[in-house]
Amino acid sequence: MKKIGMILAVMLLGGCANQVVENEENRSSVVNEPSLSSSKESSSLRDDSSEEKKISFVGVGDNLIHDVIFEEAQLNNGSFNFKPMFENVAEEIEQADLAFINQETLIGGDAFGFSGYPAFNTPSDMADNLNELGFDLVNGASNHSLDKGKQGVLNTIEIWNKQENMIFTGVFASQEKRDAIPVIKRNGVTFSFLAYTYGTNGIKPDSPYRLNYFDEALITQDVEKAKEVSDFVIVSAHWGDEQMLKPNAFQIDYAQLFADLAVDVVVGTHPHVIQPVEWIEGKDGNQTLVVYSLGNFLSAMSTGTENNILGGMVSFDFVVNKGEKVIENVNWDPTVMHYIGDQSNYVESRKNFRIYKLDDYTEGLAKRHVLNGYQENQVSKASLQGTTENVIDAEFLK
Numbered sequence: 292m293k294k295i296g297m298i299l300a301v302m303l304l305g306g307c308a309n310q311v312v313e314n315e316e317n318r319s320s321v322v323n324e325p326s327l328s329s330s331k332e333s334s335s336l337r338d339d340s341s342e343e344k345k346i347s348f349v350g351v352g353d354n355l356i357h358d359v360i361f362e363e364a365q366l367n368n369g370s371f372n373f374k375p376m377f378e379n380v381a382e383e384i385e386q387a388d389l390a391f392i393n394q395e396t397l398i399g400g401d402a403f404g405f406s407g408y409p410a411f412n413t414p415s416d417m418a419d420n421l422n423e424l425g426f427d428l429v430n431g432a433s434n435h436s437l438d439k440g441k442q443g444v445l446n447t448i449e450i451w452n453k454q455e456n457m458i459f460t461g462v463f464a465s466q467e468k469r470d471a472i473p474v475i476k477r478n479g480v481t482f483s484f485l486a487y488t489y490g491t492n493g494i495k496p497d498s499p500y501r502l503n504y505f506d507e508a509l510i511t512q513d514v515e516k517a518k519e520v521s522d523f524v525i526v527s528a529h530w531g532d533e534q535m536l537k538p539n540a541f542q543i544d545y546a547q548l549f550a551d552l553a554v555d556v557v558v559g560t561h562p563h564v565i566q567p568v569e570w571i572e573g574k575d576g577n578q579t580l581v582v583y584s585l586g587n588f589l590s591a592m593s594t595g596t597e598n599n600i601l602g603g604m605v606s607f608d609f610v611v612n613k614g615e616k617v618i619e620n621v622n623w624d625p626t627v628m629h630y631i632g633d634q635s636n637y638v639e640s641r642k643n644f645r646i647y648k649l650d651d652y653t654e655g656l657a658k659r660h661v662l663n664g665y666q667e668n669q670v671s672k673a674s675l676q677g678t679t680e681n682v683i684d685a686e687f688l689k
Contacts, residue, residue: 343612346477349383350391350558350605351626352585354417358407359591359641361414371416376589376644377424379651380626383604385425388477392421392588393430393527393560394459398450399443408593409492410438415450422454427475430527430560432461432488432503441497461486461527462502469500472517480611483517485510488529489541489561505530505545514552522616523555523609531562531584534598536682538566538583546571550579555618557581558605563590564598565679568605568623568687580607580618589646590628593638597668600628600660601675603683604648623687625649625679632661649675 356373364371377384384390396411398418406412421429431447439446444462451459463469473484487503487510496502503509505528517524526549530542538546542559549557550573559566559582566583573579586602607621627647632640641661654672657663663670680688 343610344478344480346388346480346482346609347386348389348391348556348607348609349387350582350585351380351384351393351588352560352602353393353395353563353587353590354421355395355563355587355590355592356407356411356413356417357591357593358405359639360589360644361405361407363642363644364414364416371414371420373417373420373589374424377420377646379645379647380604381424383606383624387425387606389428389475389482389609390424390426391428391430391525391527391558392426393433393529393558393585394421395433395435395560395590397433397435397438397443398447399439400446400450403439403443403446411435412439412443418450418454422457427457428484428525428527429457429459430461430486430529430558431459432486432527433529434488434490434492434561436462436488436502437491437494437496440494441501444496444501458484460484460503461488461529463500466498466500469503472513472520474517474521480523480609481521482609483521483524484527485513485517485524486527486529489531505541507548510545510548511552514549514554518553522611524553526554526557528557528559529561530559531566533562534564534596535562536564536566536598536678542566542583546579546581546583549581550574550577553577554579555609555616556607558585559583560585563587563592565601565603565625565682567682568621568684580621586626587628588626589644591630591641591644593641595662596666597662597670597674598678600662600670601649601678602626602628602646603679605687621687622689623679623683624689625675627652627675629656629660631659634661634663634665637661637665649679 364373396413399412403412458473460473487505550571562584565586570578592599604624608619610617630644657670660670662668
């Protein structure tokens with residue numbers, strides 16, 4: 292079994308507060324009420340480094356649940372099972388010590404009814420499925436976070452709070468919760484997880500604390516707090532221009548800010564296509580790993596192109612050894628969102644959704660993809676590999 296560790300909710304109130312709770316299986320537990328402790332106590336979590344510790348990470352992109360996807364996942368009893376759609380990549384997710392996913396579409400409570408584009412509401416069974424698959428870190432700050440207003444946010448927080456061994460962040464029920472720093476621990480190494488979005492499709496939140504938007508002062512404050520209570524800081528960045536294979540000026544500027552603040556990893560989502568991976572040097576000479584966009588993971592974009600079915604799984608190791616911390620073995624593994632259907636009725640006929648690793652995808656499957664021939668698309672394994680090689684630097688490809 293993997294994922295032995297602890298999740299802490301950390302609030303800094305003039306000092307560094309944390310609380311550790313372990314259950315009988317020594318697995319992570321969410322702590323809702325942080326207690327005070329000294330900075331010395333908190334930093335002692337990072338001093339046990341006499342031997343090398345290696346924590347593996349895998350991250351995937353947009354879990355973008357259109358109506359045809361949840362309709363296919365619905366069972367006869369009315370519940371939903373999405374796990375077969377992930378089965379070809381499930382092993383990598385389960386084996387990683389830390390696994391990240393961007394929950395692009397709101398899980399705002401089943402009472403609202405389920406909906407696809409443009410105002411999404413995904414069945415709450417998705418949260419259970421992602422937990423069972425082995426995801427640990429879930430981004431909740433997306434442009435669709437406010438699709439169902441305040442109540443949708445409160446509902447999604449309640450739904451995710453029922454999931455053990457996971458951190459879901461980016462939207463909040465109170466100022467106190469927003470100011471808390473979510474931290475997860477693996478093998479004696481602590482990780483802070485922060486999340487921000489560029490916007491919410493013009494929908495304004497009911498309270499300033501409801502959702503994390505990109506804001507330099509806020510980010511600086513959060514990262515400084517996070518660095519006091521963790522060995523590594525991971526940021527989920529929901530940013531960029533849709534359909535663009537290169538980062539825009541906003542992404543580049545904030546990537547440099549994250550590097551200057553000595554964030555360790557930035558995991559980018561939202562463009563629905565892949566974008567480059569880079570090491571960016573901070574003002575103090577540190578190196579920050581920036582993944583600008585992982586592309587779509589599970590999706591069925593009705594205006595899709597071949598680029599929208601191409602995603603990536605980024606993996607690497609966090610290593611602590613004799614007081615030094617590094618990130619090693621960065622690798623990009625391309626993924627393909629496969630589905631079939633009738634090209635003459637493309638929007639309604641999409642079905643048989645499965646995610647494949649590109650290495651395992653065949654030209655025979657590509658020929659069956661419903662996009663093949665739709666809007667002049669010519670889907671092929673070779674073209675998907677070519678796009679990957681054009682966007683992702685060779686040093687990150689096997």
